[in-house]
Amino acid sequence: MNKTDSRLMDAFGCGLQNKKVTWSEALTPTEWAGLFRAASKHSILPMIYDTVYGCPAYEQAMGAGERNAVTVHKAGVQKQVYVQAVKTAEFMQLYRRMTEAGLKPLIVKGLVLRELYPKPDLRPSTDEDLLIRAGEFRKYHELLIAAGLTLVDPDMDIDSEHEVSYQNAESFQYIEIHKSLFPPTSEAYGDLNRFFPEEIRDRAVQETCGGIQVWTLEPTDHLFYLITHAWKHFLHAGFGIRQIGDILLFSRAYEDQIDWERLKRQLTDMKGIRFTAALYRIGEKYLLPDLACYERVKGWIEDPVDEEPLLNDLLTGGIYGVSSMNRAHSSNITLKAAAEGKKGRKKQSGGKLRKGAARLRSAIDSVFLPLSSMRGKYKYLEKYPILLPVAWVQRVYTYLVQENAKGRKDNSAIETLKVGQDRVNLLNYYDMI
8 A cells, every 4th residue: 555545544444443543744735635635535534534633743734834734624524524414314304204104114324334433424425225115115205205305317217126316406315215225137246136035124123323213124134235235336346445444333333143154154155255354354454453253254264365455446446436437437347247257157368369359358348238238328228229239339439539538537448448357357366256
């Protein structure tokens, strides 16, 4: 890791432990800017700012006349914390309305995770996710519309989609209603829904969050979902270090309630053991060093796993792994590799001819996506699927012509292929495909 990454991990670990950093070595204005920029990329700026505030290095910067270098984000941090508090309060009111209407929505991630942080409002949450019974969807829809929320995509066929999003532009509220936790049509990970059958709603538990009782997944189900959610994002373009913090704090809070043997079996079944071991190794080495579950997880694998490639990928990618257009576009390559792995298709390897053929095939896969992947972006395909070739041409023009005309330096077809192939190698290393 470079110095910025190292400081970010140190500050994030201190934030998870409700500590302040103890940096005594002075940071230059450029180094402060780099730290706060990295924190923003991982959507943990409020926590990082709070953790470094008042440390010796901070006070040195203030005394050396570099006040702007460390306070430039203060107003933005305060706004983020305020907005998060307002969103949380409004969501809790909505949740009460749902339960008073006889509904039992299960909160996944979001509010339940924020409650585990030492200072919950410092952990931003873009949206709130609710898992429901599919047959009750219309009741939720009518309640949310009556409460002033609107569909994010008014043209969506809300009855057929597995996930429907609602927003309130004035309060920044954003709610996702899930009929299933993963898109059933995804060839790469749609089969993960087999681990979350209808019965998980029956074994849901109640927790107290923000002073009210809410329903959420039973601890083993919830931890497994947190890991598979990260796994899913890793198949796309990646994810940031905040998700590791979520997993660690959840593991610590529910250590004695988690069925670790069932968790191991399920992770083995979906090829997530080495990936999970690497996540916990990052936690032990850099963030929360004293969790009891680390030794348990180490016993799941015969050979030690190297967590550094995963950590470097997370630090580079940011919160959703889309720190560059190249990474965003490379997800087509990694998802294709994962889907082919599900089908049992063997990977090519070896001489230059085969590598060249694999590169050409990756290029084709990254541009000429199947109809199922193109429909969401190009609405006319819903009615006229025969126009798929037209959508391919439009895609090529948008990504390889328009974006380059804007002067974007992170939208190179060659670099996208390189990033995609490097990330496929990571998936192979962690036995995910």
